[in-house]
Amino acid sequence: MVSNHSLKTTEKEKDNKIKGLFSLQTVSKVGIGTTQKKDIQKKYCFATEIDDDMVEIRPLNVELVPSSSKKIISKDEFLNKFFPEPEFYMQTVYPKMCELKKTIARAERHRKRGETYSAEYEYKNALKIDEENIRANFGLGLTYLERGDKEKANNIFKRLVKLDAAFELKHKHLFNEFGINLRKQKMFEQAVEYYGRALELSPNDENLHYNIARAYFGQNKIELALTHLKKALELNQELKEAKKFMEFLGC
Known part of the structure; x- marks a missing residue:
């Protein structure tokens, strides 16, 4: 003990x-x-x-x-x-964790400046250290989406939907940004699967129901969109975005 x-x-x-x-x-x-x-x-x-x-x-x-x-x-x-194991931590593990953190920070600075190829390089370096790192995977996926490279973005999407940690609250900002960019690139099928995966983990999140409704609308699946909009309003009657969307659909 x-x-x-x-x-x-x-x-x-x-x-x-x-x-x-x-x-x-x-x-x-x-x-x-x-x-x-x-x-x-x-x-x-x-x-x-x-x-x-x-x-x-x-x-x-x-x-x-x-x-x-x-x-x-x-x-x-x-x-x-x-x-x-404090000695092994301080001598070996902690420096590696710090280097990973710095690499991701460099990648994020490049992405914010629109330097997508430099960002891609740094994110890939981070993923060599930790291939399941959530920030690096989201960042690389966003880099590809912002560059309009749908094929590479789809490969990252397939990886992310398998990772439960991608849908944790601490990654909410990146999760939302990635979903928005999927829709902007008209990758509606991927957006539906993406939000559907999140709903498996958080079935009573009104914002997820609203977002998947928007993705279904992008596929022209109006009935499915309405189903999720109604669910969103059932969970939160004050969700303004869902109310406006319902009005837009004539409901």
């Missing part, structure tokens, strides 16, 4: 919650007889305490940065099974 002293050596948030690099250790015996010895193997993960009783763990990928895939376990189980 991890001692309180050991926990103090790992990075924590200001409120003293668990946050940092840990390892899950397995011990196996190698050899036979007098040559037998113990072999200790470590599996590293980045851990974040999300409330008083649960901890989110994300394994490191081959480039030694936390992956997008995650698992939630109880705090008691975590404290009993995982050990802090």
Whole structure:
């Protein structure tokens, strides 16, 4: 079990919650007889305490940065099974995380300045480090959409709809921007699938119903558009955009 002293050596948030690099250790015996010895193997993960009783763990990928895939376990189980790894974190993992963050920041600066090829280069560098990085995937997809490269944008779209993390609240700004650009490029089929995937995770989000209605309208599927507009207003009677859209459709 991890001692309180050991926990103090790992990075924590200001409120003293668990946050940092840990390892899950397995011990196996190698050899036979007098040559037998113990072999200790470590599996590293980045851990974040999300409330008083649960901890989110994300394994490191081959480039030694936390992956997008995650698992939630109880705090008691975590404290009993995982050990802090502050030295490996500070010497190896943290610098790689910083470099990834800087690479994405460079890419985003290029994209905002309209330097799409430089942005593409930096986003691809980021994805070499973490191929499931949400910001890098959204950014590369937006770069292609803004450049009008629908084929490459569609490839990124296919990747994003498979990633649950792409639809988390913290990525809402990028999620919205990507959906808007799909419609601007008249990629209505992709927009319907995109918002439909989001609705699987958040079925009672009135804005998602409104957005998928707009995508269906782009496909000239008026009845489906009306169905989702009505659902949006059922969830939020004050949604002005949905009211105006209903009026536009003569309903």
